[in-house]
Amino acid sequence: MTPYQLLGGEAVLRPLVEDFVRRMVGDAMIGYLFRGVDHPNLVERELELTARFLGADRAYQGRPIKEAHARHRILGGQFDRRTQLLRETLRDYDVPPDVQQVWISHVERLRSQITAEKSGECAD
Numbered sequence: 001m002t003p004y005q006l007l008g009g010e011a012v013l014r015p016l017v018e019d020f021v022r023r024m025v026g027d028a029m030i031g032y033l034f035r036g037v038d039h040p041n042l043v044e045r046e047l048e049l050t051a052r053f054l055g056a057d058r059a060y061q062g063r064p065i066k067e068a069h070a071r072h073r074i075l076g077g078q079f080d081r082r083t084q085l086l087r088e089t090l091r092d093y094d095v096p097p098d099v100q101q102v103w104i105s106h107v108e109r110l111r112s113q114i115t116a117e118k119s120g121e122c123a124d
C-alpha cells in the first residue's frame with residue numbers, strides 16, 4: 001500500500017490541501033506572500049505534487065519548485081512556519097504517522113530550493 005492509499009486518496013487529500021492553503025493564505029507571518037497568487041491554481045499544484053510523492057500515479061503540472069519560489073524572498077522562519085501549519089493540518093486530519101513522516105521529510109528535502117536560510121533560529 002502506498003502512503004497515498006494509506007491516507008485515503010484524493011477524497012482526503014483534496015480537502016486537506018484546500019484547508020492547508022487557506023491556513024497559509026490567512027497566516028500573519030506568511031499570508032502576505034500569497035497576495036496576487038492564483039489560490040485555486042496553488043491548490044491544484046500542491047495537490048498534484050503531494051499525490052505524486054505519496055505514491056499516486058499523477059503528473060505534477062507546476063513549475064519546478066526552485067523556479068516557482070525564486071521571486072519571493074522566503075526567510076528560514078517563514079519556511080518553518082509553513083511546516084508548522086502543515087503539521088497542524090496533518091494532525092487535524094488524523095493523517096497516519098507513517099504518512100506524516102514521508103510528507104514532512106519531503107518538505108525538509110526541498111528546503112534549500114526555497115530558502116537560503118538554514119533555520120529561523122538566531123545564531124548565538
Ligand code: HEM
Nearest residue numbers: 030033034037045046049062063068074078079082107110
Ligand atoms: C517544501 C515546501 C514547499 C512546497 C512543496 C511548495 C509547493 C508549492 C507549489 C507546488 C507551488 C505552485 C507552483 C506553480 O504554480 O507552478 C507553490 C507556489 C508558491 N509557494 Fe510554495 N511550497 C513550499 C514552500 C513554500 C514556503 C515556505 C512559502 C512561503 C512561506 C511558499 C510560498 C509560495 C508562494 C507565494 C507561491 C506562489 C508562487 C507564485 O506564483 O509567484 N512556498 N509552492
